[in-house]
Amino acid sequence: MPTAFITGPAGGLGSAIADALAPTHTLFLGGRPSARLDELAARLGATTWPLDLADTDSIPTVVEPIDELDVLIHNAGASFPGRVAESTVDEWRTTMEVNVIGAVALTLALLPALRAARGHVVFINSGAGLRASPGLASYTASKFALRGFADSLRDDEPALRVTSIHPGRIATPMQEELVAYEGGQYDPSRLLSPETVAKFVAGAVNAPPDAHVREIIIRPRR
Template sequence: MTEQPRPAASTQSSSSRSTRPVALITGASRGIGKAIAEELGQEHHILVGGTNPETVNAVVQTLPSAEPFLVDLTDLDAIAPALEAAELSRLDVLVHSAGLAWMNPVAETSPAQFQQMFTVNVFAVAELTRAALPLLRESYGQVLSINSGAGYTAGPGSSMYSGTKFALRAMTDALREEERGRVKVTSIHPGRVDTDMQVALQESMGNESYDGGIYISPRAIAEAARTVVDMEDASMVETLSIRPVQK
């Protein structure tokens, strides 16, 4: 797959970028990523990550200072060029929120399915982080990986998803130690969150009645991300676990 064309940023976005800290958020056109973009967008210039120009630009238009960051995360070779094309002079926060999730038994899962999920959930995270590290080091910036409760446990049908989240947790932990003192690194592990992805997951597991009120709201995760970003320079949230009250 090839990189999507990048729409031009508005004049307001271009001028505001120089006076605000900058946050790049993948998967920012919906769900947790969108909620984080709205929360951090109060003070940050937001690069709204996604693949669909229409949905990405819809979010851009709602934020005080923002621009699109359009790249197909399954195309690893397109990630570094997309970041370079953004022509950033600084990057203060990188939030990895994009991800794939579905359930399937090992016996019914093809290598291509494993490859697709690992590419988006792990390999693309590593590549975007690698490309962004020089800018993050300059600003004593932060990396937030939106992981999952599945980063600690695995059950029937979760071999792909939990496998990617276990791997993401390990990579995030290693990155934290490699960059300690230069870049803050946080792993956020939400339980079930009321998103479109959760609706699809519940349907795939045969749960016909969906009650989003018993799950964590995307806003709650965004507020937690805000707390992480706002920590004093001498402090860092390394790992944060957020669970619904009801099991």
């Protein structure tokens, strides 16, 4: 089976993506070691890879054994609710390190393996990567930057497929934290489910080889 490396697999969306791809791909689950990650790997017959996107110096060594890779899915992310005046430099630094610099470092480390397979890189972006989202200053900036990196990768590596996925609000703990910051009432029934977004990811990954799905925008139906 083709291979797929997923970052942030232990979270709600990450585990849903792993479930969606398990029937068609051999999974490499890249994240910080945890019982939840081990349980997911055991259930899906996947391999875990100890990955810290904030520690970019360690990334090449971690993924060195991978010499061919069909799919790389950038799902891991950091978010600090807050408007510009409420944010701190440390929050901006962490957000950029994980959401942008970590994704760049991992892509560069795996680029030879992706080229060997004429592979596919999928970026789980956000609606905030298309339009600024109030109360998410550093997160919005990071997602705009991530979209720019995806577009540059697509232009510079024409043998690869590169997809940016921009979901609206998803029923995850990160969204629950944001709603609490906004002073609203968290109602997951009004949000996209992780499983719904994962189906779009799987659809793009499993698209026929003559198709290049470049961008997907998903919003909750109301």
